Amino acid sequence: MQSNPVITLTTDFGLNDPFVGVMKGAILSINPSANVIDLSHGIASHDIREAAFTLGMNYKFFPERTCHVVVVDPGVGSRRRPLLVVTERQYFIGPDNGVFSYIYKLEARTLQVIHITADHYFLKSKSSTFQGRDVFAPVAAWLSGGKNVQNFGEVITDYLSIDLQIPALGKGAIKGEIIHVDKFGNATTNISQTEIDALISQNPGAPLRVLLAGKEVPMKMYYGEALDKELHSVINSSEYVEFFVNRGSAAQLFNITIGNTVEIQNTP
Amino acid sequence: MQSNPVITLTTDFGLNDPFVGVMKGAILSINPSANVIDLSHGIASHDIREAAFTLGMNYKFFPERTCHVVVVDPGVGSRRRPLLVVTERQYFIGPDNGVFSYIYKLEARTLQVIHITADHYFLKSKSSTFQGRDVFAPVAAWLSGGKNVQNFGEVITDYLSIDLQIPALGKGAIKGEIIHVDKFGNATTNISQTEIDALISQNPGAPLRVLLAGKEVPMKMYYGEALDKELHSVINSSEYVEFFVNRGSAAQLFNITIGNTVEIQNTP
Amino acid sequence: MQSNPVITLTTDFGLNDPFVGVMKGAILSINPSANVIDLSHGIASHDIREAAFTLGMNYKFFPERTCHVVVVDPGVGSRRRPLLVVTERQYFIGPDNGVFSYIYKLEARTLQVIHITADHYFLKSKSSTFQGRDVFAPVAAWLSGGKNVQNFGEVITDYLSIDLQIPALGKGAIKGEIIHVDKFGNATTNISQTEIDALISQNPGAPLRVLLAGKEVPMKMYYGEALDKELHSVINSSEYVEFFVNRGSAAQLFNITIGNTVEIQNTP
Numbered sequence: 001m002q003s004n005p006v007i008t009l010t011t012d013f014g015l016n017d018p019f020v021g022v023m024k025g026a027i028l029s030i031n032p033s034a035n036v037i038d039l040s041h042g043i044a045s046h047d048i049r050e051a052a053f054t055l056g057m058n059y060k061f062f063p064e065r066t067c068h069v070v071v072v073d074p075g076v077g078s079r080r081r082p083l084l085v086v087t088e089r090q091y092f093i094g095p096d097n098g099v100f101s102y103i104y105k106l107e108a109r110t111l112q113v114i115h116i117t118a119d120h121y122f123l124k125s126k127s128s129t130f131q132g133r134d135v136f137a138p139v140a141a142w143l144s145g146g147k148n149v150q151n152f153g154e155v156i157t158d159y160l161s162i163d164l165q166i167p168a169l170g171k172g173a174i175k176g177e178i179i180h181v182d183k184f185g186n187a188t189t190n191i192s193q194t195e196i197d198a199l200i201s202q203n204p205g206a207p208l209r210v211l212l213a214g215k216e217v218p219m220k221m222y223y224g225e226a227l228d229k230e231l232h233s234v235i236n237s238s239e240y241v242e243f244f245v246n247r248g249s250a251a252q253l254f255n256i257t258i259g260n261t262v263e264i265q266n267t268p
Numbered sequence: 269m270q271s272n273p274v275i276t277l278t279t280d281f282g283l284n285d286p287f288v289g290v291m292k293g294a295i296l297s298i299n300p301s302a303n304v305i306d307l308s309h310g311i312a313s314h315d316i317r318e319a320a321f322t323l324g325m326n327y328k329f330f331p332e333r334t335c336h337v338v339v340v341d342p343g344v345g346s347r348r349r350p351l352l353v354v355t356e357r358q359y360f361i362g363p364d365n366g367v368f369s370y371i372y373k374l375e376a377r378t379l380q381v382i383h384i385t386a387d388h389y390f391l392k393s394k395s396s397t398f399q400g401r402d403v404f405a406p407v408a409a410w411l412s413g414g415k416n417v418q419n420f421g422e423v424i425t426d427y428l429s430i431d432l433q434i435p436a437l438g439k440g441a442i443k444g445e446i447i448h449v450d451k452f453g454n455a456t457t458n459i460s461q462t463e464i465d466a467l468i469s470q471n472p473g474a475p476l477r478v479l480l481a482g483k484e485v486p487m488k489m490y491y492g493e494a495l496d497k498e499l500h501s502v503i504n505s506s507e508y509v510e511f512f513v514n515r516g517s518a519a520q521l522f523n524i525t526i527g528n529t530v531e532i533q534n535t536p
Numbered sequence: 537m538q539s540n541p542v543i544t545l546t547t548d549f550g551l552n553d554p555f556v557g558v559m560k561g562a563i564l565s566i567n568p569s570a571n572v573i574d575l576s577h578g579i580a581s582h583d584i585r586e587a588a589f590t591l592g593m594n595y596k597f598f599p600e601r602t603c604h605v606v607v608v609d610p611g612v613g614s615r616r617r618p619l620l621v622v623t624e625r626q627y628f629i630g631p632d633n634g635v636f637s638y639i640y641k642l643e644a645r646t647l648q649v650i651h652i653t654a655d656h657y658f659l660k661s662k663s664s665t666f667q668g669r670d671v672f673a674p675v676a677a678w679l680s681g682g683k684n685v686q687n688f689g690e691v692i693t694d695y696l697s698i699d700l701q702i703p704a705l706g707k708g709a710i711k712g713e714i715i716h717v718d719k720f721g722n723a724t725t726n727i728s729q730t731e732i733d734a735l736i737s738q739n740p741g742a743p744l745r746v747l748l749a750g751k752e753v754p755m756k757m758y759y760g761e762a763l764d765k766e767l768h769s770v771i772n773s774s775e776y777v778e779f780f781v782n783r784g785s786a787a788q789l790f791n792i793t794i795g796n797t798v799e800i801q802n803t804p
C-alpha cells in the first residue's frame with residue numbers, strides 16, 4: 001500500500017456543477033489517503049476522441065501506480081462495460097467506449113483489460129445515471145487502497161477501440177489534420193514526431209515543408225523565436241506538429257479549426 | 269485528531285479570481301494536513317438557494333468528520349452571524365443566511381447550531397469584505413485540527429432557514445418545478461423519490477405520468493435507454509426527477525428553464 | 537523535510553486544457569508528498585502585470601516554506617532565464633519577466649534571486665514550449681522535497697522588474713486607476729491603505745473623498761452596509777480601495793473598466 005496514491009480524473013463534467021467534487025467525496029470516503037488530481041474536466045460533452053487524446057498525451061507524466069479515471073460516457077447506465085486497464089506502470093478506469101484507445105496502442109506490450117463486475121465495490125445506493133460517482137470513483141479508491149486487480153473482474157480481449165486517425169505516410173509526404181485548439185489558440189495536428197522521423201528517413205537531408213490548407217508555414221524551435229502576429233509551426237510539448245502565433249491566437253487570426261488539412265512534405 | 273481531515277469548499281467565487289486559492293492558503297497555514305476539496309465554485313452569485321441545494325444533494329457522499337465550508341454570502345461583513353453546524357457525522361461552517369437549510373431538515377435529529385464568536389480563531393488581519401478567508405477558512409482549519417466544537421461559541425436555535433420549495437402532494441398528483449439546469453442541459457425538478465413514493469401509495473399500481481408544462485414526458489431508467497433527440501425523464505443520481513435528452517441538451521432543445529412547472533400524476 | 541509541503545500554481549492556462557493537471561503529475565512524480573494548490577489559472581493570456589498583482593496580494597496567506605510557481609510566460613523557450621526567488625518565509629519559481637515584481641519590492645530585505653541553471657533537475661524529455669511542466673514544476677518538486685536552494689544555480693542581481701504603477705502622492709491628493717475587475721464586478725484600484733495613510737498624515741482630521749472619473753463615491757466599511765444598486769467604495773480584503781455595488785456588479789452597472797482614473801482627496 002502506498003502512502004499518497006494518485007488518482008486522476010478526466011471528464012466532460014466542466015467545473016460549474018458539483019459532479020467532480022462529489023466524485024472526490026466518494027473516493028475519500030473509501031481511501032482517505034488518496035491524492036485526487038484533476039487532469040481535465042474541459043472535454044467537450046460526450047467527446048470520446050478528445051478524452052482519449054487528452055489521456056494519451058499526458059498519462060506518462062504521472063507517477064508509477066497512478067490510477068487514471070475517465071468519465072466521458074454517453075452511454076452511462078446502458079450495457080457498455082466498466083473497465084479496469086492494467087499496464088506496466090499505471091491503472092486506468094472508465095467505460096468500454098474507446099476512451100483508452102491510445103493506452104491500448106502505446107501500452108500493448110503489457111496490457112491487461114478487466115471487465116469490472118465486482119459490484120460489492122460500488123456505492124450501495126448506486127444510481128443508473130452517475131457511474132462516475134457510484135462505480136468508477138469507488139473502484140479507483142479500493143484499487144489505490146491496495147485491493148488486487150484480480151478482485152475486480154475477469155480479463156477480456158474484445159474491448160472497444162476508436163480510430164485514432166494516425167495520418168498515413170505517403171511517398172515524400174504525410175497528410176494529417178487539425179485535431180485540437182487550446183486556450184491560447186494554438187492548433188495541434190495529428191502528426192507526431194514519429195511520423196516525421198519516418199518521412200525524413202525517405203529522403204534524409206531534404207528540406208521539410210509544413211503546409212496548412214495548401215500554404216507553407218515556417219517551422220520554429222519555440223514560440224519566442226517567431227515574430228508576433230505571424231503564423232508558424234513547431235513540434236509541441238506532446239511531440240505533435242502545432243500551429244501558433246507568438247503572443248496571439250493562431251486559431252483566431254488565421255481562422256484555423258478542427259478538421260483543417262495539414263501536409264508535411266519532404267522532397268529533394 | 270485525523271490524519272487527512274477533509275474540508276470542502278462551496279462558493280459563488282468562480283475560478284477566475286484567486287479567492288478560492290487564498291482560502292486554501294489560510295486553511296493550510298493553520299492545519300497543514302487538511303485535504304481541501306472543491307465541491308463547487310459555480311454557484312450563481314449570491315444564490316443562497318442554489319448553494320443550499322448543492323450542499324444538500326452531496327454532503328452525504330463525503331467521509332465522516334468532513335467539514336463543509338459554504339461561502340455564498342451577500343451580507344458579508346454585516347451583523348449576520350457566522351455558524352458552525354454540528355451533525356452526527358459531519359460539520360458545516362458558513363453564514364447564517366439559510367445556506368444550511370437542507371442540513372437543518374435532513375439532520376434535525378442530532379443537529380446542533382453554534383454561533384461562532386471565538387474571534388481569536390479568526391485571521392488577525394481580519395478584513396470586513398472577505399470572511400471566507402478570514403473567518404470561515406480558519407475556523408474550519410482549527411476544527412479539522414482537533415479543536416472541540418464547544419470552543420467556537422454558544423448553541424443557538426434562532427438560525428435562519430429558507431423555504432426549500434418542497435412540492436405539495438395533492439390528490440393523485442404532485443406539482444413541482446425546474447430548479448436547476450446542469451452543464452449537459454439536464455433539467456432537475458424539486459420532486460424527489462420521497463414525494464413520488466408518497467404519491468404512489470395513494471393509488472398503488474396506477475400508472476405514473478410525468479408532465480412538463482402540461483405535456484407528458486416518458487420516463488426511463490437511464491440516459492442510454494432513450495432515443496437521441498427525444499425528451500425523457502429519469503430519477504437522477506440525487507433521487508430527483510430530471511428531464512434529459514440522450515447525447516443532447518434537454519434545456520436547449522426543449523427550451524426548459526428554471527421555474528417551469530412540472531406535474532406528476534398517478535390516477536387509476 | 538516537511539511532511540506536506542505546499543506548492544501553489546498561478547498560470548494563464550485556464551482550466552479547459554490538461555496543462556495544469558499534467559504539471560501536477562510532473563510534481564508528484566518527483567515529490568509524492570507535495571500538496572499542490574491552485575492559486576489562479578484565470579490570469580489573462582500573457583498578462584505579466586495581472587500575475588504579479590495576483591501573487592503579490594495573496595502569497596502572505598500561505599504557510600511558511602510554500603513554493604509559489606508562476607507560469608505566465610510569453611517568451612517561453614527563448615533566452616529569458618528561469619528563476620528561483622528565496623525570501624525569509626517562502627520560495628517563488630518562474631520566468632525572469634517581472635512576474636515577481638511585488639515580491640522584489642515587499643521582500644527586499646531578505647531577497648535572494650537565483651538563476652536556475654541546474655538542468656539535471658528538469659524533465660529529461662524537456663520540450664521548448666512547455667517549461668511549466670518541464671522546468672518549473674520539477675524544480676518546485678525537488679525544492680519542496682528538501683533540495684537546498686544553492687543546488688539550483690547562482691545568485692543574480694540583474695533580474696527584471698515591471699513598473700508596479702504605484703500611484704504618486706501629490707499635495708492633498710492621490711491619483712490612481714482601476715487595475716482589476718473581479719467575478720462579482722468589484723473594481724479594484726492601485727491605491728492601497730499605505731498611500732491613504734500617507735495622504736491622511738498631510739492633513740490629519742480632514743475629510744477623505746474618493747472620486748471615480750471625477751465623481752465622488754461614498755466610502756463604506758463593508759459591502760452589506762451599502763444600499764443595493766448604488767456605487768460605493770471600500771478598503772478591500774487586500775487593503776486596496778475598491779468600488780462595489782451591494783448584491784450587484786459595479787463594473788456593469790456603472791461601466792467601470794481597467795484604466796479608469798481614480799482620485800482620493802484629503803483637503804481641509
